[in-house]
Amino acid sequence: MRALIIVVMLFSILNVSAQQVRNFKLKDIENNTQSFTQLKGSKLTVIDFWATWCKPCVKAIPELNKIYEAYKIKGVEFIGVSCDGPRSVSKVAPLSKTLQIKYPILLDINSEIKSELNLNAFPTLVIVNSNNKIVWVHEGFVSGDQKLVIEEIEKLLK
Amino acid sequence: MTKIVKNSICLVVIVLASFNVFGQFNGTNLVEYQFGEAPNDVNAISSIYDRFVANFNYKSFRSDVTLEQFYSEYDGSNYTNISQFSVQYNSDKIQVKLGNFYETIGRGTLLHSFQIPGAILEDLSYRSRHYFNRDILGASVKFQSNNFMTKVLYGSPLNYVFPPNQNSNLRRSDTIAALYSEYTYKNQTLGAAIMHHSNSGNEKLFSMITLSGSISPKISYYTEVSKNIKNNSINDFSDAASYAIYSGVNISLNNIGISAEYKNYNNFLIGSGINEPPALVKEHTYRLLNRSTHVPQPLNESGYQLEAFYTMPNLSVLTLNHTKAINKFGQKFTFNEYFLEYDFMLKDKHDIKLFIDYAEDPFKLEENRISTGLYSEWKAGKNSTIRTDYEFQHFDRLNEGNVNQVLSVGYAYKSKIIGSIVAEHSTDNYLVNSGSKYWLGANLKYKLNNKHSFQLFAGERRGGPACNAGVCYEVLDFKGVELRVTSRF
Amino acid sequence: MNIFNLKSIFTSNLKLIVILVVILSVVSCSGSGDDDAEVFTSPTGSTGNSNMTTDPDPDPEESTDPEVSAPSFTLKSLAGVDVKLSDYSNKVVVLFFFGNSCPICKAVGPKIESELASPFDGRSDYQILGLDQWNGNANSVEAFKTSTNVSFPLLLNASEVAADYKTTYDRLVVIDKSGNIVFSGKQTASADIAAVTTKVNELLGS
Missing domain, CATH: 2.40.160 (Porin)
Known part of the structure; x- marks a missing residue:
């Protein structure tokens, strides 16, 4: 028990090198296989891990759409990775289309990419630099968070 | 070894x-x-x-x-x-x-x-x-x-x-x-x-x-x-x-x-139980509906699910769902659910969700199950929101009426601090032999930075069936204090 | 990073090394309680019936169907009487562990009734019992009875008994006339009904 507490305390002061995103391949909602390398932005890539049953995720999408449209020309690409499992995956395409998501939506039915990156919450926004390194992680979405995302993108573009 | x-x-x-x-x-x-x-x-x-x-x-x-x-x-x-x-x-x-x-x-x-x-x-x-x-x-x-x-x-x-x-x-x-x-x-x-x-x-x-x-x-x-x-x-x-x-x-x-x-x-x-055929039952995020879910039975089940989304030009979303599931175990049980949800922005800044749900679930002996609720997020300042959620449910089981209610009031400062108080009430005779049962608990989440977060719960929490990310399981009631620390490195 | 720069490697990884040493000490210092815990080994034919607290032997028995004496229990039935396992000595006993509102258990209920209860009606050397592993109140177990139409006794608050039997809800266990566990289901009750029926008939000599 004591050792356990020591371990926990040590983790809380730990800092290790940034994580890297591998060139994963997933199908998009139109059944085309897409790879991360094909979709990534020349400067930054924002990956949104979401699910149709997650209310804050759906709420974030129109805001992400706006940011995407504003920064697309500056070398920032967006990728939506739906982590819907077998239970809700059939709703990803109709919901994405009705929300008029402008960026590609990929299906990760096993949440494989999300678990590889040790992400635990929905939604999780991840910003990846041109070297495929994760430079920013943001969990959850409450109104006002869109400002944080813009600030971070601006900072990283400098 | x-x-x-x-x-x-x-x-x-x-x-x-x-x-x-x-x-x-x-x-x-x-x-x-x-x-x-x-x-x-x-x-x-x-x-x-x-x-x-x-x-x-x-x-x-x-x-x-x-x-x-x-x-x-x-x-x-x-x-x-x-x-x-x-x-x-x-x-x-x-x-x-x-x-x-x-x-x-x-x-x-x-x-x-x-x-x-x-x-x-x-x-x-x-x-x-x-x-x-x-x-x-x-x-x-x-x-x-x-x-x-x-x-x-x-x-x-x-x-x-x-x-x-x-x-x-x-x-x-x-x-x-x-x-x-x-x-x-x-x-x-x-x-x-x-x-x-x-x-x-x-x-x-x-x-x-x-x-x-x-x-x-x-x-x-x-x-x-x-x-x-x-x-x-x-x-x-x-x-x-x-x-x-x-x-x-x-x-x-x-x-x-x-x-x-x-x-x-x-x-x-x-x-x-290594497989899980698609449920075709809506996984609700609303507490009472999530708990009332129909769990599909691979032993014998047939049916369908229809869901429609309509996004209005002002970005408010209307969701309609109808589910039918038939189980034959000695006798025939027909589960039916109709769900309607409207999610809209009030004065361009307050987020409101309204839902109403009607279900018949003879397998669980729940008849005329009506659930309704109102979830609101009120923008209270530049970085603060106040959340108020209320849900009500009534159903008949073996000719006896049962009521469930949830009331939650919360406050969020950016994504940094989120606090809420959740009160639940039930007259479900599976939980109480007569009268009512109440649960009262408080949650506080503090995100120190992108790497560390703290979550504190104190009070009493209602258990029961829960569905998360498409999987349903049973959660135990809990009374006490709980602290969770999550770190990534 | 220049891999030959040992000093910087050491400093940047110092914390990490400390932590790993701590982890190792935690793992290796753990008590005998986790000796039969799951580790990176593939499942073998060993049994799950050895009781952890009384049997410190790290190597589980290798036989597939050992004679293990069935743990005794006394539980209140839905009818309000105390039911003891010893009430059924000299009988073949089938235990159906269920959860009062567990959907798969409710789904299999009628099949348990038609294949493991009614065919043995009137036999004085056979008994089937249902045990509620979910510890529901009488109303919820009564509702289980109503929706499944099962006729055999249902016993309340059986979660600890399930742990004694190293089993869980939606499982079948067979006890022979000498009070030994001769079958302990490792899959859902519906998948084991046929095997249990065969076993019971074999034990009853019918």
């Missing part, structure tokens, strides 16, 4: 870690301290659960280790265990996994593995707490090109009811060997699988065929048919046969999206 294995794994971890100079090392840690009581407990006990996940990446290789520990006053429920260990190789075309891994075949009619991050399970019998997942211990190889994919897997799926301090042949009583291949041509995918399953000396052979794709950018479809082919002929779909048929179609017309799905399952519960 097992100790030698454990120590050698530790050695591997150390060696891998010392290779940190070449690759990268990352991980997460979740620790949860509880002081309180579960149902039927005489007095409060304290316990601590820790889950440490570390992974190491070097070029195309990756290794993962999960260390789980639980300590409480019950000696028999304590453990320190390396719950997962895996080595993975990834290249553009090939992926090899050894050890614990997750893999689902098709939509899960044959095999569904999953993990629910952040969920900790506790069982009334074993009184130990552990991570909620169903992984597979074995090996898998996957080959993927642009239009062809094939995977071979062998291993034993986990039965998560048993905690890590139980014998491994209780926890992993099933063994499967499966091959799945698919080919995509002009956006149409044809896939087929064959799976051998054994448990306690019983052997079975299953096959699956799937066809999916998009007909136009507006219409896509998915079909999956699985069968036990050991003892029945391939075209036998009688009452005695084991099969699962799932089919779905999606249609998108500008701002209207429709999903229609059909299911027909018979005698299709495999082993200790």
Whole structure:
């Protein structure tokens, strides 16, 4: 028990090198296989891990759409990775289309990419630099968070 | 014997870690301290659960280790265990996994593995707490090109009811060997699988065929048919046969999206429950509806689910859902649910969600179940929001009326601090012999930075059935204090 | 990173090394309680019936069907009487562990009734019992009875008994006339009904 507490305390002061995103391949909602390398932005890539049953995720999408449209020309690409499992995956395409998501939506039915990156919450926004390194992680979405995302993108573009 | 294995794994971890100079090392840690009581407990006990996940990446290789520990006053429920260990190789075309891994075949009619991050399970019998997942211990190889994919897997799926301090042949009583291949041509995918399953000396052979794709950018479809082919002929779909048929179609017309799905399952519960045919029942985020969910029965269930989304020009969303599920167990039970939700912005800044739901669930003996609620997020300042949620439910069970209610008031400062008070009330006679039961609890979440967050709960929390990320399970009531610290590094 | 720069490697990884040493000590210092815990080994034919607290032997028995004496229990039935396992000595006893509102258990209920209860009606050397592992109140167990139409006795608050039997809900266990566990299901009850029926007939000599 004591050792356990020591371990926990040590983790809380730990800092290790940034994580890297591998060139994963997933199908998009139109059944085309897409790879991360094909979709990534020349400067930054924002990956949104979401699910149709997650209310804050759906709420974030129109805001992400706006940011995407504003920064697309500056070398920032967006990728939506739906982590819907077998239970809700059939709703990803109709919901994405009705929300008029402008960026590609990929299906990760096993949440494989999300678990590889040790992400635990929905939604999780991840910003990846041109070297495929994760430079920013943001969990959850409450109104006002869109400002944080813009600030971070601006900072990283400098 | 097992100790030698454990120590050698530790050695591997150390060696891998010392290779940190070449690759990268990352991980997460979740620790949860509880002081309180579960149902039927005489007095409060304290316990601590820790889950440490570390992974190491070097070029195309990756290794993962999960260390789980639980300590409480019950000696028999304590453990320190390396719950997962895996080595993975990834290249553009090939992926090899050894050890614990997750893999689902098709939509899960044959095999569904999953993990629910952040969920900790506790069982009334074993009184130990552990991570909620169903992984597979074995090996898998996957080959993927642009239009062809094939995977071979062998291993034993986990039965998560048993905690890590139980014998491994209780926890992993099933063994499967499966091959799945698919080919995509002009956006149409044809896939087929064959799976051998054994448990306690019983052997079975299953096959699956799937066809999916998009007909136009507006219409896509998915079909999956699985069968036990050991003892029945391939075209036998009688009452005695084991099969699962799932089919779905999606249609998108500008701002209207429709999903229609059909299911027909018979005698299709495999082993200790390693598969999970699609539920075709809406997973609600509203507390009472989430708890009232219909759990699909692969033993016998047929039905459909229709869902429609309509996004208005002002971005408010209307969702309509209708579900029908028929079970035949001696007698016929027909589950029906109608759900309507309207999500809109008030004065361009307050987010309001309104829902109403009507259901008939004879299998659960719940008739005329009416649920309704109002969830609101009021923008209170530049960075603050106030949340108020209310839900009400009434149903008849054996001619007796039962009421459930939830009221929650919360406050959020950016995503940094989120606090809420949740009060629940129920007259459900499964929970109280007469009269009412109340639960009152407070939650506080503080996000120190992107790496560390703290979550505190104090009070009493209602348990019961819960569905999370498409998987349903049973949660115990809890009364006491709970602190969870999550870190990533 | 220059891999030959040992000093910087050491400093940047110092914390990590410390932590790993701590982890190792935690793992290796753990008590005998986790000796039969699951580790990176594939399942074998060993049994799950050895009781962890009383049997410190790290190597589980290897036989597939050992003679294990069935743990005794006394539980209140839905009818309000105390039911003891010893009430059924010299009988073949089938235990059906269920959860009062567990959907798969409710689904299999009628089949348990038609294949493991009614065919043995009137036999004085056979008894089937249902045990509620979910510890529900009488109302919820009564509702289980109503929706499944089962006729055999249902016993309340059986979660600890399930732990004694190293089993869980939706499982079948068979006890022979001498009070030994001769079958302990490792899969859902529906998948084990046929095997249990065979076993019971064999034990009853019918």
